[in-house]
Amino acid sequence: GAVVSQHPSWVICKSGTSVKIECRSLDFQATTMFWYRQFPKQSLMLMATSNEGSKATYEQGVEKDKFLINHASLTLSTLTVTSAHPEDSSFYICSARDPPTGVGNTEAFFGQGTRLTVV
Amino acid sequence: AQKITQTQPGMFVQEKEAVTLDCTYDTSDPSYGLFWYKQPSSGEMIFLIYQGSYDQQNATEGRYSLNFQKARKSANLVISASQLGDSAMYFCAMREATGFQKLVFGTGTRLLVSP
Numbered sequence: 001g002a003v004v005s006q007h008p009s010w011v012i013c014k015s016g017t018s019v020k021i022e023c024r025s026l027d028f029q030a031t032t033m034f035w036y037r038q039f040p041k042q043s044l045m046l047m048a049t050s051n052e053g054s055k056a057t058y059e060q061g062v063e064k065d066k067f068l069i070n071h072a073s074l075t076l077s078t079l080t081v082t083s084a085h086p087e088d089s090s091f092y093i094c095s096a097r098d099p100p101t102g103v104g105n106t107e108a109f110f111g112q113g114t115r116l117t118v119v
Numbered sequence: 120a121q122k123i124t125q126t127q128p129g130m131f132v133q134e135k136e137a138v139t140l141d142c143t144y145d146t147s148d149p150s151y152g153l154f155w156y157k158q159p160s161s162g163e164m165i166f167l168i169y170q171g172s173y174d175q176q177n178a179t180e181g182r183y184s185l186n187f188q189k190a191r192k193s194a195n196l197v198i199s200a201s202q203l204g205d206s207a208m209y210f211c212a213m214r215e216a217t218g219f220q221k222l223v224f225g226t227g228t229r230l231l232v233s234p
Contacts (some may be wrong), residue, residue, distance in 0.1 A: 010227065032219055034219075043226045045224075094130045095164070108154075108222055109166075110163065112163055113162040115162070
C-alpha cells in the first residue's frame with residue numbers, strides 16, 4: 001500500500017519555541033492531507049485539512065496562528081506548532097489518501113506520528 | 120454532523136477466542152464509508168477493514184469481519200481466533216461522502232488478549 005512518512009517521530013522542545021513536523025507521501029501524490037492530534041488514552045481529533053496550493057481548513061476550536069499548516073507540494077505537508085507550551089504536548093499524526101477522492105475502498109494511510117513534549 | 124460511538128472502553132478476551140468490538144454511527148448522508156483501525160502502543164494506525172454504505176455483503180479481511188447492520192447503524196468488528204498481538208486500541212471511523220471526505224473517529228476500545 002501507499003506510504004506516508006512523518007518526521008520526526010518524537011521531539012522535545014522548550015516552552016516558547018516552534019516545532020515543525022513533516023508529513024510526506026512517498027509513492028503517491030496527495031492533494032489533501034489531514035492532521036490529527038491525540039491526547040493519551042483518547043481518540044484522534046482532526047485539527048485541519050491541508051490542501052496543496054491553498055490555505056488549510058481548520059476544525060472549530062483549533063487556533064490557526066498556533067498550528068501553521070503548509071502544503072507546498074503534492075507530497076509534503078508541514079505542521080508548525082508555534083510558541084509551544086506544555087499543554088501542546090501531544091501525539092500528532094497525519095494521513096493522506098491514495099487516490100484522493102471517492103468514498104470507496106481507499107483507506108487513509110497514516111504517518112508514524114510525532115510525539116511532542118514541551119518542557 | 121457525523122458521529123461515531125464506541126461504548127466499550129476496554130475488552131478482555133482469551134487467546135484463540137473471538138471478540139466483538141461495538142461501533143454505532145450517525146449520519147444523514149446516504150453514502151459513507153466505515154473503517155476500523157488498530158493502534159498498537161507504538162502509535163501507528165493500521166488499517167484493518169472497510170465497509171461501504173452500499174455494500175450488500177459484510178466485509179471480511181482474514182481474521183477480521185465487519186458485522187454491518189445498516190438499519191441499526193452499527194458496524195461491529197469481529198476478530199476471530201484472537202492472538203496476543205491483537206492487544207491494542209481499536210478505532211472505528213467514518214468517512215463522509217462530501218467535502219474533504221475526512222475521517223471521524225470513535226473514542227476507541229482497548230483490547231487485551233490474555234494467554
